[in-house]
Amino acid sequence: MFNNKIDFPQTNVDYAKLIESFRAHDKSNAGILNRAQYKKLLKDMKLYRAEDFATITYNGVKDPSKPGITFDMARIICEASAPNQSKKSKLNSLIYFRGVDDDQDGKINSDQFTKIAALVDKQLSKSEIANIFNSCMPxxxxxxxxxxxxxxxxxxxxxxxxxxxxxxxSNYSPVSQACLLI
Structure with a gap:
């Protein structure tokens, strides 16, 4: 017999709260949040860690052709940042790297690397960060x-x-095949 049960990965994301909060902050009903609205969304979802986190993740998922981020991108950040998700995931590596790579050349300098390292592991000392940076072969x-x-x-x-x-x-999101209607 066929098993009709579909197992979705556990993400610890309150999707109802995410949808409700996104709608509440999307004042123009355009389906897009600007930077200030996005910060409020992070605070509502209890994911706001620091100004750098908000700025880097916003820049990391923002489509340059749009004036802000869409619900789908906000969902991806919430899934990647959920408490049960590793900070050392492929999804976070892409978001954080894109978020600090200002010129989008696929390379970052030591200062940009330090910002990412602080998000990945707060316990790293400056010398440990410098050693990891040097091991990346500048x-x-x-x-x-x-x-x-x-x-x-x-x-x-x-x-x-x-x-x-x-x-x-979305290919690296834990529930990339799920569709949430807002």
Whole structure:
């Protein structure tokens, strides 16, 4: 016999609260939140950790062609940041890296790396962060690639050089195949 039960991964995200909060902060009913509205959403979801977290995650998922972030992107951040999710996930590596890579060249400098490292592990000292950065093999401009950051800071298995901008974030979300109607 067929088993009709579908098992969805546990995410500890209160989707009803997420939908309700997103709608409450989307004053123009455009389905998009600006930076200030997004910060309020994070606070409602009890995910607001620091200004850097809000800024980096917002920049990491924002589509440059839109004036803010969509519900789907807010959902992905909430799933990636849920208490039971590892901070060292592929999804977080992509969001954080994109969030600090201002020129979108797939490489970040030491200051940008330090911001990511502080989000991944608050216990890291400045010297530990510097050692990890140096293990990422900085180029002549003292920049490191996404692939090396994913390997060394996030402990991910990465083959060759990956382009963080060609990867679709929803593919790495714990419930990427689920559809939430708002």
């Amino acid at each position: 180029d002549e401009d003292q920049k490191v690639s996404y692939s090396n950051v994913a390997r060394k800071l996030f402990g991910l298995l990465v083959w060759g050089e990956e382009d963080p901008y060609s990867m679709k974030l």
